[in-house]
Amino acid sequence: MRTREIDQRSGEGRHMTSHRQLVQLPRGGMIIDTPGLREAQLWEGEDALGDVFDDIEALALRCRFSDCGHETEPGCAIKGALADGSLDPGRLQSYRKLQRELRAIAARSDARIRIEDRKRWKRLIMAARTRARP
Numbered sequence: 001m002r003t004r005e006i007d008q009r010s011g012e013g014r015h016m017t018s019h020r021q022l023v024q025l026p027r028g029g030m031i032i033d034t035p036g037l038r039e040a041q042l043w044e045g046e047d048a049l050g051d052v053f054d055d056i057e058a059l060a061l062r063c064r065f066s067d068c069g070h071e072t073e074p075g076c077a078i079k080g081a082l083a084d085g086s087l088d089p090g091r092l093q094s095y096r097k098l099q100r101e102l103r104a105i106a107a108r109s110d111a112r113i114r115i116e117d118r119k120r121w122k123r124l125i126m127a128a129r130t131r132a133r134p
């Protein structure tokens with residue numbers, strides 16, 4: 001495919017595509033390039049996350065706490081699977097990345113999520129400041 005430079009400041013492309021093309025990737029999956037499409041985005045939300053990462057979701061059900069964040073909680077099945085090598089850390093990273101992406105998409109249309117996220121950030125910053133004090 002022919003490409004053009006990306007704007008250095010905005011990082012945006014400069015409308016190159018003038019036709020539609022579906023590209024089959026060698027390892028499965030497809031990409032569609034179509035005029036006017038500015039960004040690829042997920043559209044199935046939380047359900048899609050569960051479909052793609054059903055192994056991680058199944059593990060999470062076995063955590064001791066139903067609201068486990070899989071960070072420092074005792075009895076975390078995901079941390080256990082990481083420790084015994086049955087779960088690839090890269091896979092968990094991908095799961096978390098996708099989760100953040102889905103949340104960011106949801107936050108664009110949902111003020112409640114935006115407020116929750118802002119509160120969570122405030123708590124994290126306050127906690128970090130408290131820890132930093134001698």
Ligand SMILES: [Zn+2]
Binds near residue numbers: 068
């Ligand atoms: Zn857990």
